[in-house]
Amino acid sequence: MKTFTIARILRATLHSQSSRAAYWRAATLVREIGALFRPCNQAFRRQVVKEMSAYLILGTRPIEGEVQIRMRSAVDWILRAQAAAGDGGVALGYFPCDDGAAGWRASYPETTGYIITSLLAYASRFGDAGVAEAAMRMAYWEVSVQMASGAVQGGALCPPERQTAAAFNTGMVLDGWCSAYVHSGDSRILEAARSAADFLVQDLDDQGFFRTNGSFVSTGEVKTYTCLCAWAIYRFGDITNEERYHYAAVRIIEAAVRQQQPNGWFAHNCLNRSDAPLTHTIGYTLQGILEVGMLAGRSDFISAVERTLVQLLPRRSVVGYLPGRFFADWEPACFSSCLTGAAQIAIVCYRFADHTGKLVYREHADQLVNYLKAHQQMQSDNPAMEGALAGSYPLFGGYMRAGYPNWATKYLLDALMLQGA
Numbered sequence: 405m406k407t408f409t410i411a412r413i414l415r416a417t418l419h420s421q422s423s424r425a426a427y428w429r430a431a432t433l434v435r436e437i438g439a440l441f442r443p444c445n446q447a448f449r450r451q452v453v454k455e456m457s458a459y460l461i462l463g464t465r466p467i468e469g470e471v472q473i474r475m476r477s478a479v480d481w482i483l484r485a486q487a488a489a490g491d492g493g494v495a496l497g498y499f500p501c502d503d504g505a506a507g508w509r510a511s512y513p514e515t516t517g518y519i520i521t522s523l524l525a526y527a528s529r530f531g532d533a534g535v536a537e538a539a540m541r542m543a544y545w546e547v548s549v550q551m552a553s554g555a556v557q558g559g560a561l562c563p564p565e566r567q568t569a570a571a572f573n574t575g576m577v578l579d580g581w582c583s584a585y586v587h588s589g590d591s592r593i594l595e596a597a598r599s600a601a602d603f604l605v606q607d608l609d610d611q612g613f614f615r616t617n618g619s620f621v622s623t624g625e626v627k628t629y630t631c632l633c634a635w636a637i638y639r640f641g642d643i644t645n646e647e648r649y650h651y652a653a654v655r656i657i658e659a660a661v662r663q664q665q666p667n668g669w670f671a672h673n674c675l676n677r678s679d680a681p682l683t684h685t686i687g688y689t690l691q692g693i694l695e696v697g698m699l700a701g702r703s704d705f706i707s708a709v710e711r712t713l714v715q716l717l718p719r720r721s722v723v724g725y726l727p728g729r730f731f732a733d734w735e736p737a738c739f740s741s742c743l744t745g746a747a748q749i750a751i752v753c754y755r756f757a758d759h760t761g762k763l764v765y766r767e768h769a770d771q772l773v774n775y776l777k778a779h780q781q782m783q784s785d786n787p788a789m790e791g792a793l794a795g796s797y798p799l800f801g802g803y804m805r806a807g808y809p810n811w812a813t814k815y816l817l818d819a820l821m822l823q824g825a
Contacts, residue, residue, distance in 0.1 A: 683745025724775025740801025
């Protein structure tokens with residue numbers, strides 16, 4: 405990495421937070437490092453040291469093949485996360501340096517929603533009734549915690565009096581309900597999905613952006629990545645044969661494309677740092693635009709996706725490492741990789757290649773996924789780690805530090821299913 409880029413990242417990181425916020429972030433980091441030395445964290449500590457050594461000295465060797473066994477390992481980890489939550493939802497993730505010894509966080513409605521789609525796809529492909537049953541438990545749990553407005557709360561599950569609605573989370577659960585209804589035909593699922601879809605459509609402003617972004621992201625701006633909700637809305641329109649949902653979905657994507665700069669970078673496209681969006685939110689945006697583009701037959705949407713990919717993919721290293729954030733000129737904006745985002749970009753590349761016939765994008769996707777395989781935990785003394793993908797590489801990097809968020813493993817599973825197709 406160039407000296408200028410290093411200095412730029414340090415300067416931007418310092419300016420992106422107040423002194424008070426910087427203090428608390430540093431204090432939290434110190435506490436997490438201290439927690440590494442708990443006796444129960446021996447396996448996790450070894451992994452942290454191993455990854456830091458690879459990051460600084462040894463490098464990472466991508467892994468070819470092993471697709472089916474790694475899919476199964478990812479599914480098994482997700483099922484353990486569901487069991488750890490204990491209520492039918494999927495635990496937000498495993499973070500062994502949290503206060504308390506368990507490490508598993510509470511159920512997370514948002515990502516449990518789109519995990520349903522992944523598990524039902526896996527179950528259909530391999531004829532696994534047990535996995536399908538687990539996915540349906542998630543779907544019914546989502547019905548039980550849906551807000552009266554039809555929305556889904558932001559953040560991990562909390563008591564009703566503390567819940568705040570979030571459009572993005574609602575869209576991700578709508579995605580899961582669409583899959584669950586197609587699988588089951590249960591009217592309870594369809595009713596919940598309709599309530600969510602209507603909340604989303606009514607939440608749109610005149611420009612096609614959602615008003616209700618929730619209390620877990622920065623305020624005062626639109627959130628471009630919420631366009632991923634359009635895919636779920638369009639799917640619901642297909643299920644119910646109601647054109648008004650298709651129309652709303654297309655409006656949402658048109659609004660997102662208006663945020664694209666000539667070089668393919670999207671403005672207002674991050675949870676909390678729009679000057680340097682995560683590959684995670686870039687992936688959300690690209691997937692929403694691509695999937696609705698394919699469903700609606702909009703070639704301009706497909707072209708917008710390629711406009712970003714041709715700028716983003718050359719930033720990947722020869723072994724598959726992709727920086728986790730990018731400035732508006734596509735220079736790296738952090739020192740670590742957001743592994744979730746890398747998996748999402750791979751998914752977009754596979755889908756783009758399949759749709760357009762441009763097989764070079766499948767090659768790009770394979771390189772990203774083979775790199776991610778090297779960071780999936782396949783053998784660990786701690787079952788809470790086995791099969792999982794971390795938030796960041798290295799583990800103490802900038803995204804979901806020191807743990808395994810469930811959506812990282814979900815997107816790895818999706819990418820593996822596409823690689824093995």
